[in-house]
Amino acid sequence: MALKRMVLQIGMGTDIRGGEPTKAAVRALRDALWHNSLTITHALGLDADSMQVKVTIGVPRPEQVDRDAVLAVLPHGTGTVEVVEGGLMIPTEDGRGVTLLAQAAAEVFLDLPEGGAA
Template sequence: MTEKTLILEMGMGADVHGHDMTKAALRAVSDAIRHSSLTLFKAYKHPADMRVEVTIAVPFPDQVDRQAVADALPYGRIEVTVIEGGLHDRGMGGQEDITLAVAGVKAFLDTEGHGFRPA
């Protein structure tokens, strides 16, 4: 197998009322994947065969529903890792209600047997 990283996108998502780590994470993933069109994967291999690594950084990693994040991606074998990061800050009225998540989404393709060769 000659797997190559072909796409890396980053995104940010917020939940401004409710401390919902999963909601912020889903918005970060949505932000990241809206920057990409994965036509490359359809051209060289069925998109369901690609591997996608998602890394989410939020203040409280144990509160993220990893399966919900994986289900938000349209194609591939999805691997979700959640780490501590992001932002948890006071919002309107002094309540701690702003949560920011950061997402990194990497897509991999097995290039073996294709005329396509990354440099």
């Protein structure tokens, strides 16, 4: 058996006024996931919870992201989260806040027999 990347999903999320990195990260992962319906596990005769999902979040102030809150977005499978420096912080017009943008990449892996599908 070998882990094979089957899907790459990408998304963007924002916190318009609060500048909260976790809120933007969660929204970015939802954006990546909620525009898809993955039927690959069904097509291969596997349980949806057999998916292993590697989530990468790019956001300003990565140390402030609650990784557990991001992982809680995953509807199936098990996941890991890596948070890296990225995204954007755009100051509000009055200078008292920021709009924060985060990007998410969700890579879905399945453990498949060498040389083919299950």
